[in-house]
Amino acid sequence: MADLIQGETGTWEVVIGMEVHAQVIANTKLFSNAGATFGAAQNEQVSMVDAAMPGMLPVLNEKCVEQAIRTGLGLNAQINETSVFERKNYFYPDLPQGYQISQFQHPIVGKGVIEIDLPDGATKEIGITRLHLEQDAGKSIHDQHPTKSYVDLNRSGCALMEIVSEPDLRGAEEATAYLSKLRMILRYLGTCDGNMEEGSMRADVNVSVRKPGDAYGTRAEIKNVNSLKAVQQAIHFESQRQVTLIEEGKPVIQETRLWDPDKQETRSMRSKEEAHDYRYFPDPDLLPLKLRSGWVDEIRQTLPELPDQKKHRFMKEHGLSLYDATVLIAEKIRAAYFETVVETGKDAKLTANWVINELLGALNKDGKSLADSPVSAADLGGLISLIKDDTISGKIAKDVFAEMYATGKQAATIVEEKGLRQVTDIAEIEAMIESVLAEHPDNVQAYRAGKDKLFGFFVGQIMKKTGGKANPGMLNTLLKEKLDGK
Ligand code: ADP
Ligand code: MG
Numbered sequence: 001m002a003d004l005i006q007g008e009t010g011t012w013e014v015v016i017g018m019e020v021h022a023q024v025i026a027n028t029k030l031f032s033n034a035g036a037t038f039g040a041a042q043n044e045q046v047s048m049v050d051a052a053m054p055g056m057l058p059v060l061n062e063k064c065v066e067q068a069i070r071t072g073l074g075l076n077a078q079i080n081e082t083s084v085f086e087r088k089n090y091f092y093p094d095l096p097q098g099y100q101i102s103q104f105q106h107p108i109v110g111k112g113v114i115e116i117d118l119p120d121g122a123t124k125e126i127g128i129t130r131l132h133l134e135q136d137a138g139k140s141i142h143d144q145h146p147t148k149s150y151v152d153l154n155r156s157g158c159a160l161m162e163i164v165s166e167p168d169l170r171g172a173e174e175a176t177a178y179l180s181k182l183r184m185i186l187r188y189l190g191t192c193d194g195n196m197e198e199g200s201m202r203a204d205v206n207v208s209v210r211k212p213g214d215a216y217g218t219r220a221e222i223k224n225v226n227s228l229k230a231v232q233q234a235i236h237f238e239s240q241r242q243v244t245l246i247e248e249g250k251p252v253i254q255e256t257r258l259w260d261p262d263k264q265e266t267r268s269m270r271s272k273e274e275a276h277d278y279r280y281f282p283d284p285d286l287l288p289l290k291l292r293s294g295w296v297d298e299i300r301q302t303l304p305e306l307p308d309q310k311k312h313r314f315m316k317e318h319g320l321s322l323y324d325a326t327v328l329i330a331e332k333i334r335a336a337y338f339e340t341v342v343e344t345g346k347d348a349k350l351t352a353n354w355v356i357n358e359l360l361g362a363l364n365k366d367g368k369s370l371a372d373s374p375v376s377a378a379d380l381g382g383l384i385s386l387i388k389d390d391t392i393s394g395k396i397a398k399d400v401f402a403e404m405y406a407t408g409k410q411a412a413t414i415v416e417e418k419g420l421r422q423v424t425d426i427a428e429i430e431a432m433i434e435s436v437l438a439e440h441p442d443n444v445q446a447y448r449a450g451k452d453k454l455f456g457f458f459v460g461q462i463m464k465k466t467g468g469k470a471n472p473g474m475l476n477t478l479l480k481e482k483l484d485g486k
Contacts (some may be wrong), residue, residue, distance in 0.1 A: 002014070002170035002171050002174070003170060003171025003172055003173065003235070003236075003239065004171075005209065005239060005240060005243050007243045007244075007247050008247050009247055010211060011211070011212065012209045012210065012211060012239075012243050013170060013209065013210055013211070013212045014170060014171040014172075014207065014208075014209055014235065014239040015167050015169070015170065015207070015208045015209065015210060015216055015217070015219075016167065016169035016170070016171065016172075016174070016175045016205060016206065016207055016235060017164075017165050017166060017167035017168075017169065017206040017219070018163075018164070018165045018169065018175065018178060018179070018203055018204070018205060018206070019162060019163070019164050019165075019203070019204040019206070019221075020162070020163045020164075020165075020179070020182060020201060020202070020203050020204075021136075021160045021161070021162055021163075021201070021202045021203075021204075022071075022160065022161045022162075022163060022186055022191070022192035022194070022200070022201050023036075023136065023158055023159070023160055023192055023193075023199075023200040023201070024036075024064050024067045024068070024133075024158075024159035024160065024161055024191060024192060025067065025190060025191055025192060025193060026061060026063045026064050026067060026159055027063065028061055028063070029047070029049075029050060029061065029135075029157040029158050029159060030058075030060070030061055030064050030101070030133065030134075030135050030157060030158065030159035030160075031049055031058030031059060031060060031061065031101065031135065031157060032047040032048075032049035032050050032058070032059070032157050033047060033059075033061075034046055034047040034049075034050055034157065036158045036159070038195075038198055038200065040154055042141075042150070042152040042154065043152055043153055043154060044154065045154045046153040046154065046156065047157075049157065050096075050153055050156045050157040051096055051153055051156070052096035052097040052098075057285050058101060058283075058285055058286060060085075060286065060289065061159065064133060064159040065108070065133070065289065065291075066299060067159075067161075067191040068108050068109060068131060068133050068161055068191075069108070069109075069291070069295070069296055069299050070189050070190075070191050070299055070302075070303070071109070071131060071161055071163075071185075071186065071189060071191045071192075072108070072109035072112065072131055073296070073299065073300055073303055074185050074186075074188070074189045074191075074303065074306060075109070075112035075113070075114060075128050075131065075163070075185065076112045076113050076114075077109045077110060077111060077112025077113075077128055077131065078109065078110035078111055078112065079108070079109055079110075079291070079296050080106065080107065080108055080109065080110055081290065081291050082106065082288055082289065082290050082291075083103055083106045083107055083108040083132075083133075083288070083289045084103060084104075084105065084106040084282050084288045084289070085101050085102070085103055085133075085282070085283045085286045085289065086101070086102060086103060086104045086105070086280045086281060086282050086283060087099040087100070087101060087102075087279075087280065087281055087282075087283050088100045088101075088102045088104070088134075088278040088280055089278055089279045089280075090278060092137055093140055093149070093151060094137050094138035094139055094140045094151050094152075094153070094156070095137045095138065095156070096138070096153070096156065100134060100135050100137065101134065101135050101283055101286070102132065102133075102134035102135070102162075102280075103132035103133055103134065104132075104280045105280075106288075107130045107131060107132035107133075108131065108132060108133055108289065109130060109131035109132070110130055111127065111128060111129065111130070112127075112128035112131075113125050113126065113127055113128060114126050114128060114165075114178065114181055114182060114185070115181070115308055116174060116177040116178050116181045117177060117181065117326060118173070118174070118177055119173065119177075121322055121323070124168075124174065125168075126165055126166065126168045126169060126174075126178055127165065127166030127168050128163065128164070128165055128166070129164040129165060129166055130163075130164050131161050131162065131163045131164070132161070132162050133159060133160070133161060134159075134160050134162055135156070135157050135158070135159070135160070136155045136156065136157065136158040136159075136160050137155065137156060138151055138152055138153040138154070138155055138156035139151070139152045139154075139155055140152075161191070161192070163182065165178065167206065167208075167216060167219075171235065171239075172231070172232040172235040172236055173232075175205065175231055175232070175235055176228045176231055176232055179203060179228060179231060180228065181307070183196075183201060184307050184330065184331075185306060185307060186201070187331070187332065188304055188305075188306055188307055188332050189303070189304065189306075190304075196226050196227055196228070197226070197227070199226065202224070202225075202226055203225050203226070203231060204221055204222065204223050204225070205221070205222045205225050205231055205234060205235060205238075206219045206220070206221050206222075207219060207220055207221075207222060207234075207235055207238045207239055207242070208220070208242065208252070209239050209242045209243050209246070209252075217242070217246075217252060218251070218252040218253070218254050219252075219254060220238060220242070220252065220253070220254065220255055220256075220257050220266070221255070221256050221257065222234050222238060222256075222257050222258070222259050222266055223256055223257070223258055223259075223269065224258055224259060225259050230259055230261055233259075233261070233264060234259040234266060237264065237265055237266055238257070238266050241266065253268075255268055255269070255270060256268075256269045256270040257269055304332075307329050307330075310329045310335055311325045311326060311329045312325075314328060314329065314335075314338075318342065318348035318349075318352075319348060319349060320348060320349065320352055324349075324352040324356060327356050327360075328352060328355065328356070331370065333370055333371060334355075334360075334370055336377075337355065337370055337373075337377045338351060338352065338355050338377075340377035340378065340381065341354070341355060341377045341378075341380045341381045341384065342381070343381065344377075344378055344380075344381020344382060344384070344385060345380070345381040345382075345383075345384030345385050345388065346384075346385070346388065347384060347388055350384055350387065350388070351380075351381075351384055354380060354383075354384060354401075355380070358398070358401055359373065359375060359380065362401075362405050374404070374405050374406075374408050375401070375404050375405055375408070379404060379410050379411065380401075380404075382410055382411045382412060383397060383400060383401060383404065383411035386400075386411050386412065386415060390422060390424060390471060391415065391421055391422060392415055392420055392421065392422050393422055393468070393469070393471065393472055395468055395472075396420050396422065396468055396469065397411075399420075400414050400415060400420065403418075420467075420469065421469070422469050422470070422471050423466055423469050423470045423471060424471045424474060426474065426478065429462075429470055429471070429474055429475055429478055430478055430482075432462050432465055432466060432470065433458075433462060433475075433478055433479055433482050434482070435465070436458060436461045436462050436465065437458070437482065437483075439461075440458075440461070443457060443458070444483070447483055448483065448485075455479070455480075455483070458479055458483070459472075459475060459476070459479065462475060462479070463475075
């Protein structure tokens with residue numbers, strides 16, 4: 001599923017490595033006790049430490065460390081017993097310390113692996129290079145005054161996990177599959193909310209091109225790509241730009257570029273001359289971080305079932321197809337909903353169809369999420385039980401579902417109120433067949449002379465008479481018997 005570019009000189013392969021910044025879910029910041037929730041009023045969540053007042057000392061938040069370990073375990077990664085916080089020095093108006101506390105030579109999490117799902121059902125393993133903890137910077141605001149910029153320090157000091165991948169991705173499709181899977185794992189673990197629009201998950205995309213089999217080419221790093229769509233567009237633009245450059249005999253420069261969604265292009269942001277020398281050194285205010293023995297195992301015990309495990313279990317235990325299982329595990333709440341419906345309705349395949357096609361279809365059309373579903377899992381299970389025990393047909397069930405969705409009523413109530421119970425009485429169905437056949441003697445004759453297509457016509461007529469309530473299986477058998485003269 002690799003992206004290949006046809007150039008003047010042959011076929012080019014696109015190589016991608018990702019650096020993802022994921023904001024840690026924690027009540028307080030990495031080194032201070034100020035709040036860390038999104039959406040607070042400007043500068044409402046800033047302590048003296050975050051504002052870098054002289055003499056303030058950082059105090060490590062245990063919860064943030066736990067979340068990083070949890071994430072490392074979810075990425076099947078090596079957890080390092082000792083890691084070191086270092087100062088990454090640079091000037092930014094929204095970075096009052098003049099440095100960011102990060103991890104450099106000794107990150108808390110080492111090598112790991114993520115399995116990504118490709119659209120054709122195949123999977124591919126992508127190497128994780130490392131995960132380290134670091135502080136976020138504040139935010140400069142330029143659009144509220146004609147001549148002044150403001151600084152909001154709410155984000156200053158919030159804990160980030162930087163998750164770095166190996167250059168194992170081969171184009172836009174794999175890159176977005178990687179981000180989706182990573183986001184899913186973070187959400188399952190409860191370590192990051194994964195909201196790219198709110199900036200709590202941000203991706204830097206490293207792009208290079210090469211002829212298949214050659215060594216890696218020079219990469220450009222694209223910053224500020226904040227949606228899956230933008231990641232795809234930026235990769236398409238940047239890889240094509242590099243192929244054109246190389247084929248014109250010009251070099252690709254290793255630099256940081258920005259994605260401009262309006263112009264649909266990447267632009268150079270920092271050239272090599274201005275390349276940063278961060279002068280990393282161990283932060284003298286913080287001791288090396290040594291994990292208490294046994295802690296990692298304690299955290300391992302509390303890991304939830306992760307998306308891939310759930311997917312395989314759904315296929316094995318519930319007999320679902322890969323496609324159905326993949327759709328149902330996409331969100332934890334969706335998977336839980338499905339399993340609650342199965343408990344009541346007792347038919348996993350039927351449930352998968354109803355959840356995916358009817359319920360998610362209806363919610364999607366309304367722009368609603370599953371959390372706001374007007375139909376509860378138990379109630380959908382109730383509807384499925386009615387189909388299973390032949391109280392209603394699958395076709396009538398769709399009308400009942402629409403009513404449940406609109407009113408929040410239970411299936412059984414609607415079936416009783418509207419008299420939708422399916423007719424399963426043989427004598428009753430036979431009587432209806434007789435009356436329809438009597439009304440259409442010419443068609444009966446034509447059918448018996450070999451025009452079998454008329455069978456559907458008779459079914460339609462009888463269903464019309466019963467308001468669709470005749471049991472379809474019984475109707476078919478009995479009608480066939482009658483027409484064939486048995
Ligand atoms: P830096 O610290 O300069 O950002 P790293 O070695 O940490 O450099 O690499 C950053 C990212 O670049 C990683 O995600 C890595 O996979 C990716 N990367 C490295 N080489 C290439 C390449 N040739 N093409 C695409 N991505 C690459
Ligand atoms: Mg980098």
